[in-house]
Amino acid sequence: MTTTTTNTAPGAGPTISQEREVTSGATVWLTGLPSAGKTTIAYELAGRLREEGRRVEVLDGDEIREFISAGLGFSRADRHTNVQRIGFLAELLARNGVTALVPVIAPYADSREAVRGRHQENGTTYLEVHVATPVEVCSVRDVKGLYAKQAAGELTGLTGVDDPYEAPKSPDLRIESHTQTVQESAAALHALLTEKGLA
Numbered sequence: 451m452t453t454t455t456t457n458t459a460p461g462a463g464p465t466i467s468q469e470r471e472v473t474s475g476a477t478v479w480l481t482g483l484p485s486a487g488k489t490t491i492a493y494e495l496a497g498r499l500r501e502e503g504r505r506v507e508v509l510d511g512d513e514i515r516e517f518i519s520a521g522l523g524f525s526r527a528d529r530h531t532n533v534q535r536i537g538f539l540a541e542l543l544a545r546n547g548v549t550a551l552v553p554v555i556a557p558y559a560d561s562r563e564a565v566r567g568r569h570q571e572n573g574t575t576y577l578e579v580h581v582a583t584p585v586e587v588c589s590v591r592d593v594k595g596l597y598a599k600q601a602a603g604e605l606t607g608l609t610g611v612d613d614p615y616e617a618p619k620s621p622d623l624r625i626e627s628h629t630q631t632v633q634e635s636a637a638a639l640h641a642l643l644t645e646k647g648l649a
Contacts (some may be wrong), residue, residue, distance in 0.1 A: 454476060454515075455576060456491065457535040460571060462646075467496060467600070474575070474647065474648055475505070475543065475544035475545060475546060475547045475548045475549055475550070475574070475575070476544050476549055476550070476574070476575035476643070476646070476648050477537075477540040477543075477544045477550045477552060477565075477569060477574065477575065477576045477577070478492075478549065478550065478551050478552065478577045478579060478639070478643070479540070479552045479554065479556065479562065479565065479576070479577070479578050479579065479646070480492055480551065480554070480579045480581055481492045481554070481556050481557075481562065481578065481579070481581070481618060481621075482484070482555065482580060482581030482582065482583060483555070483583060483585055483588045483610040483615060484555065484588060484594065484596050484597070484609060484610070484611060484634055485583075485588040485589070485591040485592055485593045485594070485596070485597070485610065486583035486588055486627060487580040487583055487625075487627035487632065488553035488555075489511075489553040490512060490632050491506075491553070491554075491625065491627065491632060491635045491636050491639065492508050492551040492553040492583065493508055494632050494633060494635075494636035495551060495636040495639050495640060496508050496615065497549055498582075498640060499549060499597065499640075499643075499649060504549055504649065505547055505548045505549065506548065506549045506550075506551065507543055507548055507549075507550050507551070507555065508541060508552075509536055509540055509550055509551070509552045509553075509554070510553065511536075511553065511554040511555065512620065513538050514532070514535070514539075514554070515532070518536075518539070519531070519532045519535055519536075524607050524613075526558065529538065529556075529557065529558065529561065530560075530561045530564075531560070533554065533556045533558075533561040533564075533565060534561070534564060534565065535547075536552060536554055536556075536565075537564070537565030537568055537569075538568065540552050540565075541565075541568055541569050541572060541574050541576075544569070544574045544575065544576075545572055545573075545574045549648065550648075553563045553573055555609050555615070557609045557610075557614060557616060558614070558616055559616040559618070561617070562578065566578070571597055573612055575646065575648065576618075577622045577623070577642065577643075577646070578621045579580060579621055579622060579623045579624075579625060579642075580617060580618045580623070580624045580625070580636075581625050581627055582617070582624050582625065582626050582627075583626070583627050583628050585610045585611065586629065587628045588610070589611075596608055596627040597611070600647050614634045622642060623638065623639060623642045624646060625638055625639065
């Protein structure tokens with residue numbers, strides 16, 4: 451939003467315009483199991499926010515792995531490092547007026563809390579959203595074929611199956627994507643942002 455103040459008083463000389471851009475960024479972290487619907491919801495919401503004139507970026511976990519966290523594995527330590535890198539980038543965007551949507555599993559509570567802490571230290575808004583799709587539903591969706599590979603013995607360390615997932619105890623919003631459409635899930639998240647003055 452841009453506010454323009456124009457000095458039109460008689461004898462004031464040339465018109466003087468002062469523009470003040472009002473922006474409020476935030477990080478919205480969508481955590482949940484593989485194939486829970488996190489990324490789909492994030493892109494649906496991003497489209498709606500852009501139509502409303504918001505500055506939005508989706509920090510896709512796969513893209514981060516390829517371009518920023520290449521070389522990291524899936525040990526607990528590497529997962530923590532990956533989440534901290536994403537959290538740093540998200541906070542940087544958010545404090546500069548961008549709504550950073552982060553559809554990333556982030557399976558460990560202490561990793562997510564470290565990201566929240568960084569935001570709090572910098573006075574940046576951080577919202578945690580749990581896309582609480584049951585593993586039984588996720589395994590049927592199996593968007594990337596991970597559950598099938600794990601069942602076939604071709605993959606180990608799958609979050610929520612043979613690797614831990616620590617679900618948020620008190621998220622800012624819990625979305626049960628298996629009980630509603632993508633549009634309804636995105637609308638629920640949009641309502642949260644509106645309530646917080648971020649949309």
